[in-house]
Amino acid sequence: MEEDLSTVKKIKNNDSISIISSSTTTTSNERYNQKMIEEYTFWPGYYWTNAVTATPSLTSKKDASCVCLHEWKEIVHGLCFGLLTTNIKLKLFLFALVIVATVLSIVFTVSTIENYLDMKTATRMTIRQKRDLRYPNITLCPKNPDAFNITMIKEDIYTHLPDLNETDAFNLVTFAIAGSGFDNMDPIVKRWDARYIEKLTTWFQQWQSERSMTEFLTFIHEDAGYKCNELFIQCYYAGDTIPCCDIFRFSYVMLRGRCLKLREFYQEDPALTGTLTIFMRNVTSQLIERGGAQVKEIEKKAKSNK
Structure with missing residues (x-):
């Protein structure tokens, strides 16, 4: 050199x-x-x-060819390569490829904008099978909230109010139940006047005595309330007998009172084989029906979150 x-x-x-x-x-x-x-x-x-x-x-076409052969040998697309190449067929192919790519880009861009403006959505649903499926929440409630042992309650009343007659004792229990916020006690309550309600209030305070309100209501609704085996006769799952009181638990429902709610119970058998069958009896209504059987129970269902 x-x-x-x-x-x-x-x-x-x-x-x-x-x-x-x-x-x-x-x-x-x-x-x-x-x-x-x-x-x-x-x-x-x-x-x-x-x-x-x-x-x-670069001073000549020969120098330009040298550049194409050496500097641009790794490039297979682009306007620069199309402009610098001397091969007419290759130049036409590259320009046609660029035009097609441009047209496709415009078409896809317009299509994307139109779909966005039309607010089109696509929902994908996937079905997954599980070995078990939880039953919906089932709650069983007596129609009237007076399903309890009236004898046990009257004995407790006479312990604190020995001179009270039977009618006033029944009304006092009704006063306590209606004061708890439960429904369907209107047939008895609407017969009372203001003066009689004042008497019931005085008797209620004497009956409650030194017990707190929580202790007092626990005695009425749980200690003297109806038991699980008084409502259920038999329960079956997939043809097998199961203990009803093991799959239900007591729970309080607004306006209805003390109810029985299904625990976390899962269906492990397909279709009708995994059916839960419950046989029940009518519980008594000590105040509204005067010891007779209640007409029906209230059944509530709710979807499970699992």
Whole structure:
């Protein structure tokens, strides 16, 4: 390689890097621009780095072909490659490919915008089978909240109010039940006047005695209340007998009173095989029906969250 150092320019600056530019001519008459970088240090003199870059200088079509064969050999798309190539067929193919890609981009863009403006949604549903399925929440309530042992309650009343007659004792129990916020006690309550309600209030305070309200209501609804086996006759699951009181528990429902609610019970057998069958009896209504059987029970169902 023959070097032609026609112009050499030195720039010396304490805060920058000095550059020496030179022009180099090779034996194949191809011209390149060569740059050598020198670094000025704190010590006197120059420190020359080994950073030499060569940039081809295009002066003819032959040089352009050289660039295509060497510099652009890894590129298979793009306008630059299409403009620089001398192959007409390849140039037409590349331009056709660019046009098709542009048209497809416009079509998909317009389609996406239209779907967004139309607010179209797609819902994907996946069905997964489980080995068991929880039954819905079943709650069984007596129609009237007076399903309890009236004999046990009357004995407790006469312990604190021995001179009270039977009619007033029944009304006092009704007063306590209606005061708890339970429904269906209107047939008895609507017969009372203000003066009689004042008497019932006085008797109620004497009956409650030193017990707290929680202890008093617990005695009426739980200690003297109906038991689980008084409501259920038999329970079956998949043809097998199961204990009803093991799958139901007591729970209080607004306006209805003390009810029985199904625990977490799961169906493990398919279709009708996994059916839960419950046989019940009518509990007594000590106040509304005067000891007779209640007409019906209230059944409530709710979906399970699991």
